[in-house]
Every structure is written in structure tokens, then in C-alpha cells.
Amino acid sequence: MKNFRVFGALVLPVLLASGAAFGGGPQNLFEFGIGTGSWIDVVDGGFVDESYRDDGVYRELDSLFGLGDSGSFIHNTGVEFNGQSALSTNDASYMYDESGFEAHSVQHAAFRLGSGHNSGAENQTQIYGLMVFDVDTTVDIFVRVDYSGVSGGTLGSYFEINGVEDAPITGFEIEDPSGAGFYEIAMRVEVLAGDAFELYVEGYIGLDAEEYGEANAMVDLSTSVIVSVVPAPGGAGLLAGFGLLAARRRRGAGVSR
Amino acid sequence: MNPLYRFLIAGAAFGAASSGAHAGLSELYVAAGSSNHSYIEYEKDSQRDADSDSYGQFFPKGSDFTSNWAWETDAMVSLGGQGAYSKSVSTLGTDSSGFAYTSTVDFGADLGSSGIRSTSSAAHHFDAQMMFDSDTEIEFFYRVDFEPSDTSFQYAFAVISGLRGTPTQGLDAGDSSSSGYYMGGYRAVAPAGEWIYLEAQIFGETDTDYGNPVQYSGSYTLTTIVRVVPAPGGLGVLAGIGLLSARRRR
Numbered sequence: 001m002k003n004f005r006v007f008g009a010l011v012l013p014v015l016l017a018s019g020a021a022f023g024g025g026p027q028n029l030f031e032f033g034i035g036t037g038s039w040i041d042v043v044d045g046g047f048v049d050e051s052y053r054d055d056g057v058y059r060e061l062d063s064l065f066g067l068g069d070s071g072s073f074i075h076n077t078g079v080e081f082n083g084q085s086a087l088s089t090n091d092a093s094y095m096y097d098e099s100g101f102e103a104h105s106v107q108h109a110a111f112r113l114g115s116g117h118n119s120g121a122e123n124q125t126q127i128y129g130l131m132v133f134d135v136d137t138t139v140d141i142f143v144r145v146d147y148s149g150v151s152g153g154t155l156g157s158y159f160e161i162n163g164v165e166d167a168p169i170t171g172f173e174i175e176d177p178s179g180a181g182f183y184e185i186a187m188r189v190e191v192l193a194g195d196a197f198e199l200y201v202e203g204y205i206g207l208d209a210e211e212y213g214e215a216n217a218m219v220d221l222s223t224s225v226i227v228s229v230v231p232a233p234g235g236a237g238l239l240a241g242f243g244l245l246a247a248r249r250r251r252g253a254g255v256s257r
Numbered sequence: 258m259n260p261l262y263r264f265l266i267a268g269a270a271f272g273a274a275s276s277g278a279h280a281g282l283s284e285l286y287v288a289a290g291s292s293n294h295s296y297i298e299y300e301k302d303s304q305r306d307a308d309s310d311s312y313g314q315f316f317p318k319g320s321d322f323t324s325n326w327a328w329e330t331d332a333m334v335s336l337g338g339q340g341a342y343s344k345s346v347s348t349l350g351t352d353s354s355g356f357a358y359t360s361t362v363d364f365g366a367d368l369g370s371s372g373i374r375s376t377s378s379a380a381h382h383f384d385a386q387m388m389f390d391s392d393t394e395i396e397f398f399y400r401v402d403f404e405p406s407d408t409s410f411q412y413a414f415a416v417i418s419g420l421r422g423t424p425t426q427g428l429d430a431g432d433s434s435s436s437g438y439y440m441g442g443y444r445a446v447a448p449a450g451e452w453i454y455l456e457a458q459i460f461g462e463t464d465t466d467y468g469n470p471v472q473y474s475g476s477y478t479l480t481t482i483v484r485v486v487p488a489p490g491g492l493g494v495l496a497g498i499g500l501l502s503a504r505r506r507r
Contacts (some may be wrong), residue, residue: 031480085499168437174424175424177443178422178446180444182442183440183442184439184440184441185437186439187439
């Protein structure tokens with residue numbers, strides 16, 4: 001009985017606090033996905049050597065309460081034929097729980113394609129996240145992209161967020177830089193209860209020998225995305241846990257990708 | 258701004274100044290300024306305070322391209338229980354390797370007695386034109402820090418044009434109820450004999466027409482750096498930025 005009292009004394013304030021902080025029913029929705037793919041098609045006369053590899057994770061959950069996951073995957077794709085060669089690598093990792101999610105991707109490609117032949121190669125990463133909260137919720141967003149330059153091909157990074165109020169930046173993209181560089185965005189934004197907060201980031205490397213003739217390049221593109229729920233003021237520890245909880249509770253109705 | 262960040266930027270700028278001393282900058286023009294304005298109406302009375310300052314210099318061929326400016330402007334008013342202030346601190350340094358510009362404004366306002374219009378604003382601008390004797394690889398870095406405001410208007414941008422093969426640029430921040438920062442940087446080639454233009458601005462305004470009354474305080478900062486990449490392998494600014502970003506990552 002004594003233990004129960006102690007337990008009650010610990011739990012009751014938390015329940016009260018959570019009721020105050022997230023009043024109303026927990027109706028959340030959480031979606032998360034990260035996918036990578038690389039395709040190489042080396043053509044020489046009537047000969048075609050093709051290689052394709054992809055991998056990905058996608059989650060759609062009604063509640064994140066007590067749930068979380070993390071993982072990583074790597075795949076390499078390579079083709080070499082008659083003087084042409086292409087190597088493409090994707091290294092991706094992810095983590096999510098009630099506090100939010102993060103995803104990291106490193107893409108690397110080395111090409112020596114063409115010489116009159118219609119060869120091509122692509123390397124792509126897509127990161128997607130969606131959260132619906134049952135109360136107005138503050139969220140931290142961090143995006144960082146580093147890229148090498150590209151010559152004779154396509155290098156692009158695309159970033160977009162939806163469902164936040166008055167965010168100063170809702171989208172950005174780079175396309176075909178000849179030099180190396182980066183961009184980094186960090187914002188604290190408000191997501192209103194019931195609104196679907198969405199984040200989409202894509203990284204793309206592509207070479208097409210038909211368009212560019214002989215295409216030789218070594219290209220790197222890395223992407224990091226971190227989205228975290230800001231715990232309610234003064235609500236450390238358990239309240240942060242409940243923040244995660246709230247993050248997961250989405251209203252399913254009317255939410256679409 | 259975080260002191261460490263200032264330190265890193267200063268270090269990067271110093272590195273730029275020291276490492277690219279013999280780079281191929283041919284001609285350079287820089288201009289920068291800040292202005293502050295605060296205005297209060299109360300019954301039949303009003304009070305206004307304004308301050309502005311600007312610098313501009315053209316460096317022809319054969320110059321050493323070296324200059325350093327630091328200036329402050331501010332405006333403060335108080336009337337009938339209302340008050341507003343803004344203070345801008347700006348620095349601009351140039352040498353043969355490029356230039357670095359930073360401007361920060363701190364401002365606060367407690368304005369508005371129903372039906373009476375009061376305003377406070379601060380604006381910073383920076384323009385540069387540069388030309389090189391030969392095709393020259395340069396690094397461009399920009400950063401904007403901002404704080405949220407529901408009752409003021411803010412925008413900021415930094416755009417460089419004329420470089421060869423630069424990525425698409427669309428990263429400007431508009432009206433913000435969020436806090437945060439954005440920054441970017443890249444390395445690109447400035448073609449010989451062509452003018453390269455850089456324009457950067459940051460602006461903030463509080464007006465009781467946006468909401469009445471207004472109670473707000475905050476700050477925002479704009480930094481932009483251009484430097485010649487010493488041959489071979491100039492890692493100065495980008496290395497500094499790398500440290501910066503690493504520090505901000507989890």
C-alpha cells in the first residue's frame with residue numbers, strides 16, 4: 001500500500017500536468033519514410049549492362065506512445081564495361097520516437113560514361129515526415145545539406161515544409177552547382193493543433209551521357225534532417241515524453257501526403 | 258549572437274585576410290549603411306528620433322584593398338507611457354582577399370494606445386561590386402539569425418550574382434513568427450573581367466498598424482563574407498563553417 005501511495009504521488013502530478021499541457025484526446029498521426037535508390041545503365045553498341053538497387057523504410061502510425069525505431073542501410077551499385085564505369089553508393093540512417101525524428105543520408109557517385117554511347121546513372125534519396133498534434137506544439141527543424149560541385153550532370157537538393165504558421169523559409173533548392181557548398185536551416189516553428197506538419201527533402205545525382213556526351217564526374221551529397229518537439233516550458237523529463245506522445249497523435253481524417 | 262560564433266566568423270575573416278593576400282582582386286567597390294527610426298504619437302504630441310550612417314569606397318587597380326569600418330546607429334523615443342528603441346552595430350572589413358560584413362540590430366518596443374500610430378524600424382544594407390584579373394575561385398558565405406515576432410515585419414536576404422555555375426538561390430527569410438537561423442555557402446568561379454555583384458539587406462519594422470498595442474524585443478543579425486580561395490586548397494571560411502555546423506548538430 002505504501003508503494004502504491006508513492007506510485008500515486010509520482011503518477012498523479014504527471015497525469016495532471018499532461019492533462020493541462022495536452023488537454024483533449026490524443027489524436028495524432030505520424031508518418032516517416034526514408035528511401036534511397038540508384039540506377040546505372042551502361043550502353044555500348046547493342047550491349048546493355050544495367051544495375052538497380054533500392055532500399056527504404058516507411059512507417060505510418062496512429063500513435064507513437066512507447067514506440068520508437070532506428071536503423072540504417074547501405075547499398076552499392078556498380079557497373080563496369082568496355083571502358084565505361086559507374087559506382088553509386090547510398091548510406092542512410094534514421095531514428096524516430098515521441099520526440100521527433102531524424103534522418104541522414106550520404107550519396108556518392110563516380111561516373112565515367114559515354115564516349116558516344118547512351119549511358120546514364122541516377123542516385124536519389126527521399127526523406128519524408130508528417131506529424132499531427134492534438135495541441136499547438138512548438139517544433140525545432142534542422143536541415144543541413146553539403147554538396148560537391150558537378151560538371152556534366154545534375155546535382156540537386158530540394159527541401160520543403162508545409163503546415164507551419166509564418167515560417168520564414170518553407171522551401172529551398174539547389175541545382176547544378178559547379179562548386180562545393182552547403183546550406184543549413186534551423187527554425188523553431190509553431191504547428192497548430194490538427195494541422196499536418198510535413199517535411200520533404202530530396203537529394204538527386206544524375207548523369208546522362210546522351211545529353212552530355214562523355215560524362216565523367218565524382219559527386220558527393222549529404223543530407224541531415226532533424227525534427228524535434230520542444231517540451232512544454234517547465235515540463236522536463238516525463239513531460240517531454242508526453243510531448244513525444246502528443247507528437248504521435250495525429251488526426252487521421254483529412255491528412256494526405 | 259553567440260560569442261563563439263563571432264569568434265569563428267572573426268577567425269574565418271582573419272584567415273581570409275591573411276591567406277589570400279596576393280589573390281587576383283582587380284577592382285572593388287563596397288557600400289554599407291544602417292538607419293534607425295522610432296516615432297511615437299500620443300494625444301496631440303509626437304516624438305521622433307532617427308539616425309543613419311553609411312560608408313562607400315571604390316578601390317581601383319593597384320590598391321591594397323584594405324579598409325576597416327565599424328559604426329553604430331540608434332534611435333530611441335519615449336512618450337506617454339510608450340517607448341521604442343533600436344540599436345544597430347555594423348562592421349565591414351576589406352582586403353585583397355575579399356571582405357566580411359556583419360550587422361546586428363537589437364530593438365524593443367512598447368507601443369500603441371488605441372487609435373494612435375507609432376512605429377519603429379531598423380534597416381541595414383550592404384552592396385559590393387568586385388572584378389578579378391583572371392578566372393578566380395571564390396567562397397561566398399552568408400548567415401541570418403532571427404527571432405520571432407508576431408507584431409513586426411522582418412526580411413533578410415543575401416544574393417551574389419555573376420558567378421559561374423552557382424546553385425539556384427532562393428533562400429530569403431520573410432515575415433517571421435519563428436526563431437532560428439539559416440546560412441549557406443559555396444565555392445564558385447568569378448570569370449575574369451566581369452563584375453560580380455553582391456547585395457545583402459536586413460530590415461525590421463514594428464508598427465501599431467500591424468497590431469495594437471505592440472510589445473516586442475528581439476534582435477537579428479546578417480553576416481556575409483566573400484573571399485578568394487588561395488591556391489591550392491583554401492579551406493579557411495568553409496572550415497570555419499564546418500566547425501560551426503558541427504557544433505550545432507546533435
